[in-house]
Amino acid sequence: MESYHIRGGNPISGEYKVNGAKNAALPILAASIVTNDENLFTGCPRISDAAIMGEILRSLGCRTEENGGCVLVDTAGLIEYEVPSALMEKMRSSIFLVGPLLTRCGKAVISQPGGCAIGKRPIDIHIKALSQLGVSMKEDGQKLEFTGNQMTGTNIILDFPSVGATENVILAALGAKGETVIHNSAREPEIMDLQTYLNGCGAQIKGAGTSQITIKGGLPLHGSQHSIMGDRIEAGTFLMAAAGTGGELLVKGIESGALRSLVKYLKHAGCKVRREPHEIWLKGPERLCGVGKVQTGPYPDFATDLQPQFTTIMTAAEGKSRIIETIFENRFKYTQQLIKMGADIEILQRVAIIEGVEFLEGSCVAAEDLRGGAALVLAGLMAQGETIVQNVHYIERGYCDLHGELKKLGGDIGKHYEKT
Numbered sequence: 001m002e003s004y005h006i007r008g009g010n011p012i013s014g015e016y017k018v019n020g021a022k023n024a025a026l027p028i029l030a031a032s033i034v035t036n037d038e039n040l041f042t043g044c045p046r047i048s049d050a051a052i053m054g055e056i057l058r059s060l061g062c063r064t065e066e067n068g069g070c071v072l073v074d075t076a077g078l079i080e081y082e083v084p085s086a087l088m089e090k091m092r093s094s095i096f097l098v099g100p101l102l103t104r105c106g107k108a109v110i111s112q113p114g115g116c117a118i119g120k121r122p123i124d125i126h127i128k129a130l131s132q133l134g135v136s137m138k139e140d141g142q143k144l145e146f147t148g149n150q151m152t153g154t155n156i157i158l159d160f161p162s163v164g165a166t167e168n169v170i171l172a173a174l175g176a177k178g179e180t181v182i183h184n185s186a187r188e189p190e191i192m193d194l195q196t197y198l199n200g201c202g203a204q205i206k207g208a209g210t211s212q213i214t215i216k217g218g219l220p221l222h223g224s225q226h227s228i229m230g231d232r233i234e235a236g237t238f239l240m241a242a243a244g245t246g247g248e249l250l251v252k253g254i255e256s257g258a259l260r261s262l263v264k265y266l267k268h269a270g271c272k273v274r275r276e277p278h279e280i281w282l283k284g285p286e287r288l289c290g291v292g293k294v295q296t297g298p299y300p301d302f303a304t305d306l307q308p309q310f311t312t313i314m315t316a317a318e319g320k321s322r323i324i325e326t327i328f329e330n331r332f333k334y335t336q337q338l339i340k341m342g343a344d345i346e347i348l349q350r351v352a353i354i355e356g357v358e359f360l361e362g363s364c365v366a367a368e369d370l371r372g373g374a375a376l377v378l379a380g381l382m383a384q385g386e387t388i389v390q391n392v393h394y395i396e397r398g399y400c401d402l403h404g405e406l407k408k409l410g411g412d413i414g415k416h417y418e419k420t
Contacts, residue, residue, distance in 0.1 A: 099171025
């Protein structure tokens, strides 16, 4: 079992360049299936979820090579359309394979996807949208079998602007006859990155970043070289680490406009923030102040993936804060661990009411999901005394060498390997 041992009190300060975005890399790696060709991806994050996606691609007959942050994916040898259940269960993002497999093979077989247990995250929205392209789905035990040999472009209205469903429909629509228009599509920057990659492969897609995306299907596609966008969630996590510890940090390598909502609330909390096109500078105050109400929502609203970290830095802020989670119903599980550290938090269904305390106290806590685990690391950096964060494999699904990077920025943090 691996854990992080953290001694709090040191400000997180310096300069940090973010890695490629997890939420862009995973669907783009899956999308390479549609090209039947070699693709070279630079800036690919070295995280466990990306490694699992590589395993899945190899299990389907593709060839992958990794050298640092560069990943070569050759999908010409693809011979399978069934994703092994053992790999599917490890990662929620494996659902992204349905769309490209339908385009390439006309079929896709998956089991129920895994990932972090932060809410129901039903795939019904994927199934309903794909059915409008002419895709049929049959359940066989835990397996879901999709067939789409004669997909036809159409107008699709999503019930909710789901990122995963938007990306899956884009990838399936590439294999449909005619034009597909997605209405109420998700607007996240990562979808724009997917569009950039696919258009570089010969696709004709427009509208990513808006609530209406148009895809022209049936075009010949080829491989390409693509640089994965910087990770806005990682950037936000490091900015909040600096804010919560009174540090001064310059974060580089991101589209700073993607963090407008976070920056607004960090300023309300007393931070000095300067935003340039591809970097953000922050200086945290001696003590943060409560911000009143923050509500998560689809982009460009406050990101649910940044909610646990923001809630954490509010636990030691002066005054009261109220955090409303509208996306995932179980996203506040991590707060029980913060309460062990002395946080004053009351959970009322999807609302966290926080009364800031003077300081958190070090404790032994356990991560239960990716972003909640990152929040516990921030709590340890802020706390008095030593904090041990267990189950760090959850954190390493989405952060590359988090403990090492924080140590470079002044954090007293190390990784321990313990026999079970």
